Amino acid sequence: MSKGLxxxxxxxxxxxxxxxxxxxxxVGREEAEDCFxxxxxxxxxxxxxxxxxxxxxxxxxxxxxxxxxxxxxxxxRRALPVAEPxxxxxxxxxxxxxxxxxxxxxxxxxxxxQRSAVVLRYVADLPHRDIASAxxxxxxxxxRSLHEGLVKLRxxxxx
Amino acid sequence: MSNxxxxxxxxxxxxxxxxGPGAMPEDGAxxxxxxxxxxxxxxxxxxxxxxxxxxxxxxxSPFGPLLGAVTRRGLVRLAFPEEDLxxxxxxxxxxxxxxxxxxPARLDPLRRELEEYFDGRRREFDLPLDWALVGPFGRRVLxxxxxxxxxxxxxxxxxxSDAGSPRGSRAAGNALGSNPMPIVIxxxxxxxxxxxxxxxxxxxxxxxxxxxxxxxxxxxG
Numbered sequence: 001m002s003k004g005l006x007x008x009x010x011x012x013x014x015x016x017x018x019x020x021x022x023x024x025x026x027v028g029r030e031e032a033e034d035c036f037x038x039x040x041x042x043x044x045x046x047x048x049x050x051x052x053x054x055x056x057x058x059x060x061x062x063x064x065x066x067x068x069x070x071x072x073x074x075x076x077r078r079a080l081p082v083a084e085p086x087x088x089x090x091x092x093x094x095x096x097x098x099x100x101x102x103x104x105x106x107x108x109x110x111x112x113x114q115r116s117a118v119v120l121r122y123v124a125d126l127p128h129r130d131i132a133s134a135x136x137x138x139x140x141x142x143x144r145s146l147h148e149g150l151v152k153l154r155x156x157x158x159x
Numbered sequence: 160m161s162n163x164x165x166x167x168x169x170x171x172x173x174x175x176x177x178x179g180p181g182a183m184p185e186d187g188a189x190x191x192x193x194x195x196x197x198x199x200x201x202x203x204x205x206x207x208x209x210x211x212x213x214x215x216x217x218x219x220s221p222f223g224p225l226l227g228a229v230t231r232r233g234l235v236r237l238a239f240p241e242e243d244l245x246x247x248x249x250x251x252x253x254x255x256x257x258x259x260x261x262x263p264a265r266l267d268p269l270r271r272e273l274e275e276y277f278d279g280r281r282r283e284f285d286l287p288l289d290w291a292l293v294g295p296f297g298r299r300v301l302x303x304x305x306x307x308x309x310x311x312x313x314x315x316x317x318x319x320s321d322a323g324s325p326r327g328s329r330a331a332g333n334a335l336g337s338n339p340m341p342i343v344i345x346x347x348x349x350x351x352x353x354x355x356x357x358x359x360x361x362x363x364x365x366x367x368x369x370x371x372x373x374x375x376x377x378x379x380g
Binding site for chain 1: 165190201213248253257
């Protein structure tokens with residue numbers, strides 16, 4: 001007899017850390033809580049209709065990615081200040097945390113698909129195949145977005 | 160782009176975003192706590208909004224922590240401490256619904272009634288039951304069993320006969336053995352003809368303990 005879907009609580013426990021990290025990095029801590037709730041409540045509603053052999057990690061990040069995009073677009077509509085990518089001048093020696101701050105401002109300034117690809121790859125640690133299914137593109141397109149995002153980050157944040 | 164430069168950026172990305180200006184830096188442990196707290200709020204909200212088909216939680220008892228599970232209809236499962244948690248939950252997912260969440264508050268009525276029972280202050284359980292895990296014959300047997308009063312006992316043959324299966328004391332024994340809600344449905348009150356204890360899903364020592372609590376057996380010296 002084939003194994004069914006895991007009990008929802010087990011699915012939630014298995015993915016909560018990675019989804020939380022992904023959302024904090026994507027939308028900031030303030031909005032991460034709401035996005036997290038919406039992600040897993042939406043997942044719970046749809047859960048019984050899933051096939052038992054589904055890739056649950058790719059699936060939950062498809063939902064989390066959509067919620068993060070909604071939050072970004074909502075912020076843009078409300079015209080809240082969006083951090084501009086800043087260029088370090090190289091003369092001052094910024095602390096590591098200040099440099100991380102610059103880097104993440106630059107990440108948040110990337111085009112949607114590049115930003116998603118970067119955060120899904122490095123923060124959520126998803127393989128390219130799962131990034132592609134989360135953002136709804138081919139694996140090749142996901143690799144390209146990731147590469148283009150890294151190139152842009154290199155321009156604004158010299159290593 | 161050189162590999163070295165790329166690696167530095169990749170390492171910084173892997174650390175995740177800082178929490179914004181003025182925020183305290185979070186270490187990995189407190190981030191995991193924040194994620195766990197957010198997950199608990201998901202489970203509570205799922206139960207409150209009626210999205211969870213099954214809610215479960217450990218419930219204290221003199222035998223150790225029991226696992227209690229309720230549906231919208233009522234108590235559906237009570238498991239002894241040595242039953243494997245994952246196996247129990249997977250069984251509920253397969254037989255009832257995979258929308259299962261851990262919400263301790265939903266088990267408060269069971270917790271309260273069990274505490275009163277184990278204190279000797281409660282002689283019957285009032286909480287509603289969900290019979291979804293029990294087949295038609297099992298229901299007849301367990302309903303008959305539910306009517307054996309506190310402090311009393313019946314034989315397997317009597318229970319089988321009352322359930323409409325006079326020659327089926329073995330079948331009745333099987334139905335009692337797969338009682339999904341022991342203690343609350345008092346299958347410990349069914350003994351062999353002649354008074355031998357017979358078997359018990361939670362172990363025969365527990366059966367004796369429960370019958371002594373209820374005064375149906377005299378404690379051994």
